[in-house]
Amino acid sequence: MRSADSGSETAQTIAALVRDAEACPAEAAQQLARLLAHSLASPSTADRREARLGLLIDLVSSGTGEFVRSEDYETERERRRARGEEWPAASSLSRAYGHWLTAVRAACRYWFDGGQSRVCSDHHHARPTKSYKPQEIRSALLQAQAELDVGSDGWPSEWEFYEWSTIKRRLARQTGQPCRLPGRKQIRKAFGSYANAVDAARRVASG
Amino acid sequence: MSEQTATRADAGAHPLAKRLWYLLHDRSEADRRLVYEALRVRLGPREQTANQEIAVAALQRFAAARRKAEEAADPEDELPRWATGSPSKRHYNLFREAQDEPRDWPSTSLIANAFGRRWGDALQAAGLASAPDVLARRILSPGTFSRKEIESVLRTWIAEVDRVDPDRPLRQSDFVVWGKQQRSNPNASCDRVPSLPTLNKYIGGWEQVLGAFGLAHRCHAANAARFDHVPSAQKEWAEAAVEDLDLASIPRTRTGRGRSFSLEDVLSWIRWLTASLGREEVAELKMRDWNLLRAALLERLGEANRMVDVPSAQRIASHTAIPSWAQAKVMAGCTDPGPETANSHRGRFDDEELAAALAGAAEALGRLPTRGEYETYRKAELAERLKDDPWFRLPSEGTLRMRLAKTSMHWNEVLESLVARHPELAAGRGREAA
Numbered sequence: 001m002r003s004a005d006s007g008s009e010t011a012q013t014i015a016a017l018v019r020d021a022e023a024c025p026a027e028a029a030q031q032l033a034r035l036l037a038h039s040l041a042s043p044s045t046a047d048r049r050e051a052r053l054g055l056l057i058d059l060v061s062s063g064t065g066e067f068v069r070s071e072d073y074e075t076e077r078e079r080r081r082a083r084g085e086e087w088p089a090a091s092s093l094s095r096a097y098g099h100w101l102t103a104v105r106a107a108c109r110y111w112f113d114g115g116q117s118r119v120c121s122d123h124h125h126a127r128p129t130k131s132y133k134p135q136e137i138r139s140a141l142l143q144a145q146a147e148l149d150v151g152s153d154g155w156p157s158e159w160e161f162y163e164w165s166t167i168k169r170r171l172a173r174q175t176g177q178p179c180r181l182p183g184r185k186q187i188r189k190a191f192g193s194y195a196n197a198v199d200a201a202r203r204v205a206s207g
Numbered sequence: 208m209s210e211q212t213a214t215r216a217d218a219g220a221h222p223l224a225k226r227l228w229y230l231l232h233d234r235s236e237a238d239r240r241l242v243y244e245a246l247r248v249r250l251g252p253r254e255q256t257a258n259q260e261i262a263v264a265a266l267q268r269f270a271a272a273r274r275k276a277e278e279a280a281d282p283e284d285e286l287p288r289w290a291t292g293s294p295s296k297r298h299y300n301l302f303r304e305a306q307d308e309p310r311d312w313p314s315t316s317l318i319a320n321a322f323g324r325r326w327g328d329a330l331q332a333a334g335l336a337s338a339p340d341v342l343a344r345r346i347l348s349p350g351t352f353s354r355k356e357i358e359s360v361l362r363t364w365i366a367e368v369d370r371v372d373p374d375r376p377l378r379q380s381d382f383v384v385w386g387k388q389q390r391s392n393p394n395a396s397c398d399r400v401p402s403l404p405t406l407n408k409y410i411g412g413w414e415q416v417l418g419a420f421g422l423a424h425r426c427h428a429a430n431a432a433r434f435d436h437v438p439s440a441q442k443e444w445a446e447a448a449v450e451d452l453d454l455a456s457i458p459r460t461r462t463g464r465g466r467s468f469s470l471e472d473v474l475s476w477i478r479w480l481t482a483s484l485g486r487e488e489v490a491e492l493k494m495r496d497w498n499l500l501r502a503a504l505l506e507r508l509g510e511a512n513r514m515v516d517v518p519s520a521q522r523i524a525s526h527t528a529i530p531s532w533a534q535a536k537v538m539a540g541c542t543d544p545g546p547e548t549a550n551s552h553r554g555r556f557d558d559e560e561l562a563a564a565l566a567g568a569a570e571a572l573g574r575l576p577t578r579g580e581y582e583t584y585r586k587a588e589l590a591e592r593l594k595d596d597p598w599f600r601l602p603s604e605g606t607l608r609m610r611l612a613k614t615s616m617h618w619n620e621v622l623e624s625l626v627a628r629h630p631e632l633a634a635g636r637g638r639e640a641a
Contacts, residue, residue: 031221036243
């Protein structure tokens with residue numbers, strides 16, 4: 001994770017605008033605050049990948065073609081810390097990708113093949129898990145409905161459900177808690193489509 | 208744009224919020240955080256308990272110390288650990304222990320407990336983190352289209368076409384291109400343009416869409432324009448034929464979007480044409496001729512603004528209950544079944560079908576057939592069987608040679624292949640050779 005820098009001139013101008021109650025109505029301010037809050041709390045996959053692999057990618061890109069050892073990474077990490085940059089430890093990378101070699105391979109794939117290689121921010125999702133039962137999926141949908149507060153008749157959209165489950169899984173992983181929330185593939189395999197899964201959950205909810 | 212905006216089913220975002228969001232959403236985290244912080248201060252804190260106030264004050268002092276340490280640090284110096292990274296519990300503890308009187312500062316437990324044992328909520332209350340708000344995207348959702356909005360967009364497009372040429376055919380493909388231009392143009396006359404599936408969902412097919420504006424004839428003109436390359440003699444024939452058609456008795460088939468033609472619908476169109484043009488003429492009609500007639504007919508109907516859905520030849524031939532175009536005419540009673548109406552459907556014969564056809568001929572003859580004998584047998588069999596079963600088919604001797612004779616296409620190779628599959632026929636082959 002890189003150190004925070006102060007906002008640009010554009011951001012400072014916008015900040016001055018939103019502070020002014022006459023220039024920016026309360027409704028606009030509230031809506032913008034909600035949108036910004038979510039974008040800050042839920043960084044994109046690319047942001048997460050950069051925050052995690054950024055230093056390793058730098059080492060791969062500027063290296064001599066030799067394998068980047070975890071010791072070299074730690075040395076560089078310490079050097080960068082002195083400059084105010086914060087990067088994850090080698091052990092964190094090993095944990096996120098399963099092994100140090102896998103982390104280096106991910107950095108190489110991203111550096112040499114680019115976005116096409118679809119390098120993830122971690123490999124937690126690739127670990128074997130017990131398959132989901134339909135009732136687990138229905139429960140997850142009911143949980144999302146309750147937590148997102150969309151009302152007893154409303155249901156989160158497909159995007160909202162996946163976003164919510166991604167955030168929940170990430171937070172659970174950070175705190176070491178178990179979290180079983182199905183993704184797209186599991187729902188498609190169990191119910192055919194998200195709409196069918198919602199119908200099934202609705203039937204359960206209506207008794 | 209104003210009319211379109213007014214017809215929105217769900218006008219979500221405030222225009223200023225939307226504009227500012229599009230300026231900010233791709234900017235750096237620091238930029239977004241700066242604006243968010245300004246908004247958070249402006250919108251004010253929520254009501255807090257005494258412990259929450261203590262926790263928030265401590266976290267804000269911690270954040271101020273981090274900022275101060277960062278600003279004061281020389282490039283050569285190393286920052287204290289608590290001033291780097293995110294304001295985590297661990298960093299707060301390090302900071303607390305580094306103070307002269309650590310006990311003057313609330314512990315991480317107190318802070319987290321004040322917010323339901325959630326450190327993240329405490330950071331949010333202090334403005335050091337933001338909470339995910341999955342439903343925030345709903346603010347930007349433009350909502351679903353309404354029929355009124357779709358009609359408004361279509362009216363704008365038609366007006367733009369008419370401004371250049373009021374008689375220009377209104378083509379679906381032109382509308383798609385115009386829609387793309389609108390989407391990529393920030394000063395476009397429409398906020399958004401419905402896709403073709405959306406038009407179909409709300410109004411119907413392209414003919415119905417234009418029919419809703421009384422402009423069906425301009426759709427059919429576009430349809431007729433597809434036959435520009437056809438020789439004029441054929442087009443004249445189609446126009447003359449359509450003049451002879453009895454439009455008063457036109458079949459009433461398939462109405463409403465999303466409905467497919469039933470078998471009876473399709474056959475009634477062929478029968479109606481037979482009644483007007485005669486059995487012989489319809490028997491000779493090829494798919495291309497049918498489509499030519501259809502285009503001329505639709506143009507004539509469009510001039511009278513009559514909305515009639517006439518099936519194309521491709522749609523007839525691909526109907527699930529009809530084996531082929533030739534069979535459609537047989538089923539409608541325009542032609543008699545025969546070899547020329549068979550086999551033009553259902554794709555490739557499989558090996559079993561080929562072997563069964565030859566074996567059937569061998570059984571009927573009591574020996575392996577010659578090429579000529581097989582063709583005679585096939586014609587007789589098709590004439591007989593197609594009366595009862597329009598799906599019946601038999602491969603021609605050409606197909607058999609093509610598929611079973613691996614090298615030379617000789618009939619003998621076909622027979623060898625058959626004998627390899629049915630050794631019991633080998634005796635018959637011996638007699639034929641003798």
